[in-house]
Amino acid sequence: MTKELTCIICPKGCRIKVEYEGNNIISVTGNSCKRGYAYACDEAIDPKRTVTSTMRTVSGKLLPVKTDKPIQKKLIFECMKAINTSKADDDTKIGDIILSGVLGTDVNIVATGPVR
């Protein structure tokens, strides 16, 4: 199978063509860096995305958060649910892990800014 995609790793937006069979990559063309290569392989077989959102703190304030690495695309909405049903401590600092191993993956939810 072949898949044509737009790389989302950086704002350059390379058009990449991936040829693959099942879980095996046959060829990747059009990328201009290694990260693009890795993205294209993932994108063909098991697409992943970084999720960014906000979480409420115990006192009801807002804290910006993200997944510390990309999570399977099909888990995005479940990941959002996990974020929206959790509460962060009010003294959370940027970089702190708030949920570790979300949805049984190796992905953590970390704070990306101060509580406001």
Next chain:
Amino acid sequence: MKTTDLVIIGGGPAGMSAAVAAYESGVKDILILERDSSLGGILQQCIHNGFGLHKFSEELTGPEYAARYEARVKELKIPYKLNTMVLEINQNKEVTAINSEEGIFTIQAKAIILAMGCRERPKGALNISGTRPSGIFTAGTAQKFVNMMGYMPGKSVVILGSGDIGLIMARRMTLEGAKVKAVCELMPYSGGLERNIEQCLRDFDIPLKLSCTVAEIHGKDRLEGVTIANVDKNRCIIPETKEYIECDTLLLSCGLIPENELTKACGINIDRITNGADVDQNRETSVEGIFACGNVLHVHDLVDNVSEEAETAGKGAAEYILNRKNKSASIRVKTDGKVRYCVPQRITDIGDTTLFFRVSDIYKDVKIIVKDGEKEIFSRKKQKVAPGEMESIMLKGDILTEVDSGEITVGLEKLQ
């Protein structure tokens, strides 16, 4: 009157980067004035990732990117005043500001850096017929509601304009449970980055309707729906294509305009196309000792470019304060129309100079050329250029030394 070597207006990424660069170039007496209650500027509400790939080789979110610079400002103990709004500057470099503790006060500066950012163009709403119900927001206002205040502006959404903020908000509203029914773009192409179309729209099957606009607004108190329609090449609505979409929210993402009220009132020359100051390679404006950088100078898509430009301005201001050199050249940088604008607009000192520019339409298989009169002094092939993405080229000092017409033109030519 209190005196300060360098006053920086605005504590967003531009103001903070400029402050750090000026400090590192030897100016220690700096003051940043910021009207908001924290440093960071608009990045505080841009919680998505994609910032800092060039600067830090990492993909950061807006608040993380801002936090790195804020940490640096604090580490260097560069003074800043929050909740402080600058009201006026003048050509003698007196800065008048106001806050609730000191009232109105004036500072005499040796140099000033303008870093006030930009604001959203509300234009989209003004020329749509129909009613004026609630439920119509600019995309940036909606971003502030969702990301900083925790309010959802609505449940079913149409977005007019496909600039990056609109695309990012399409995904954000979707993640928080709203249904984004369409993103309509007046032009035949999107003004946003390709990666945002992919990960914000295609990922969620949100339709991007090109050459399409909102023709009518419906609803009495709250928005009930909009009529969308395709436009012809003169951007006039084609009546047969009208389509009604039920929605309670309309977001407008119709571009940004540099916030230059202070600049204009000071009598600084403005470039009619960028809506920002006309500057030289150090980002010095037409008034000696007043510099500008970031979105107040021209609208950037990447904050990394903002930081870089601010470093140039910071170094330029430091050089102005510490050892003013005489200007060694005077070259005007013009554009051919296909290239819509170019910053800097003037070169006053010969050295390697990077020109940043935007094109006016999508062009494929072209050559970027720089001419001195009829003579071609630089050219580079390019597969594709688009208005949404800023381009840059570097002209070597030895090329610029040769310029004898006092004027260069940056343009595009079709490759044969």
